[in-house]
């Protein structure tokens with residue numbers, strides 16, 4: 001179900017500290033603070049037909065993630081947007097994955113390194129749909145690791161360090177034969193997946209975990225927009241896992257996975273149906289720059 005995608009730029013130019021550089025020539029120091037202490041934030045975006053979907057929203061979130069980690073992106077949103085657009089055009093890739101990243105540099109390798117230079121880069125590579133046969137649905141494990149509360153980590157930052165438990169969870173799920181893992185929050189409520197948010201359907205209405213301790217999802221917001229146009233009620237609330245059997249459909253949403261139906265969460269089964277199908281169709285309309293009718 002998961003296609004073999006090369007999740008990395010292997011050729012061509014990337015943008016690195018204000019210049020376009022061959023991706024294999026762009027080098028950073030082994031003594032980089034972002035590498036040792038996780039002072040690094042990033043974005044994951046897609047271009048469709050050459051247009052980066054919600055590009056400015058991603059840039060604004062990146063700038064905010066930097067702030068939440070105590071540093072400033074050394075570019076304005078307008079400058080960063082220009083860099084992304086120029087890189088996209090230079091690459092010639094129409095269906096692209098775009099990966100901006102910003103991190104503290106290598107001047108000091110102590111826990112505190114507030115004077116370190118801030119670096120930024122943008123990589124780009126070709127990206128097809130993440131999962132094939134979407135309406136067949138994917139299988140989710142339930143992760144052992146739980147999402148931290150806002151008093152334990154800057155949970156609203158798309159910070160590299162927060163992905164440590166996502167990588168552990170996704171790899172454990174893959175070893176157990178699942179496509180991904182659903183993660184609980186620190187109190188055992190359903191939170192999100194390792195790189196996507198989650199929605200459930202009951203009696204034609206949508207239910208999704210409230211956003212207090214999870215990333216402010218750009219696709220999640222798009223799903224809300226679609227729901228509004230389609231007259232679907234959305235309940236943002238705390239959802240416990242014992243409710244799972246009472247939902248008929250489930251789908252995960254994110255810039256990378258787009259809208260992907262789920263047919264199983266560790267022994268609880270769902271049938272991807274009309275709400276998921278309509279959501280996929282409407283999302284496809286929006287990402288191609290058209291209006292919903």
Ligand SMILES: Cc1ncc(COP(=O)(O)O)c(C=O)c1O
Pocket residue numbers: 044166192193194195196197215216217218219220253254255256
């Ligand atoms: C942990 C996590 N949750 C949710 C999402 C979905 O967010 P978005 O729709 O903004 O891509 C992502 C992807 O960035 C993610 O990494």
